[in-house]
Amino acid sequence: MAKPTIRSAGRHDLVLEQLMEAAETLFARQGVAGTSLQELADAVGLTRTGIYHYISGKEDILEQLVRGFTLEAAESLGELAESTETSAAERLHQAVASMATRVAEHPKRFRLLLTNEDSFPESLARQHRSARRATLEAMCSLIDQCKREGSCRPVDTELTAFALIGTANWVAFWYPRSGRDRLTPVQAGDQLADIALEGVLGDRPNADGPAVPAALALLKEDVARLEQLLAETDS
Template sequence: MAKPTIRSAGRHDLVLEQLLDAAETLFARQGVAGTSLQELADAVGLTRTGIYHYINGKDDLLEQLVRGFTLETAESLRALAERTDESAADRLHTAVKSMAQRVAEHPKRFRLLLTSEDSFPETLAKQHRAARRETLLAMSSIIDQAKTEGSCRPVDTAHTAFALIGVANWVAFWYPRPGQDSDSPAQIAAELADIALGGVLSSRSVDAGAGAIPGALALLREDVARLDHLLADLPQPPT
């Protein structure tokens, strides 16, 4: 079989994107079970036979949906957690920003993902659940790295990871705002990351004078909490 040309590959991706757009509307209105392949084909100007050049069926569309969000997010965050060329604080900002931007680019599609979870075939459902766990673990790892390097406040790691993921995911329910000019997904994501991490990352600055004492004490408490975190990671002596 001849390899696809750049043109044919581009055509395939374009039609697949149109099918996902059609699925956003039809699945949301009628449900996955209530939508036929013929309706999906009609929505993008394909025949019932022609649609099989792009997908194998509705399960294939659901898999594309899961890959575009859950699986790719897990892969991206896992790679960020393993990097050593940037500070953990910078990587944490990138993690939140990239998640929020992915959702902001296709908010309806993300909402469809959430409402279609019960329709996933078992194999796909397992992949979806595993990727969500990996996303949480990767986010938690980056937070712990930030705590170790001293750029993160002594926050509860699990609570913070859930909160940051929640901030990114919630974009799907309010962006873009109806009747108002909206910033681009990239701008929204960057602003949300700044807001979300404002209460997580440590500034480590204390003003001079008598009023600096409470701030200095707060920094000391952060350092003690960081020391506790580092000691907890040390191997325990044999009893």
């Protein structure tokens, strides 16, 4: 069998993208069960037979949704949690920004994922649940690493992880802002990460060294500053 050419592979990806866009509209309006393969085929100009060259059924589209958001997000955050190339604070910012950007790139598609979770075949539902747990664990790991390096406030780890993930997911319900949003998905994700982490990351520079000695060093600075202010007041 001849290998697919770049041209044919490109057309395959293009048609798949068109099918995803058609599913965004049809599934949102009629639900997964209420949408036929014929309707999907008609929406992109394919015959009922022709559509099988691209998908075997509606489950393929649901799998694309899960892979494009849940599975890839879990893989990305897992890699960030295991990395040691940059500080934990930088990697936590990257994690939140990348999640928000991913949603901002396809907000309708992400809403489709959220509203059709009950329609997933059991095997796909298990993958989805497993990936969501992995995402939460990776986010918790990044927050704990920030605590250990001294860049994070003394927050509840899991509660903070849920809040950051929820903030990124909520982008699907407001981006783009109708008629006035000039932020690209990357810009929106980056700015949202700045805002979300304002209450998580510390607002003062870290002292060098492990978190506990660093915290003690900062505390000693505060005591010395207080003693100086008291001395100046007395004089």
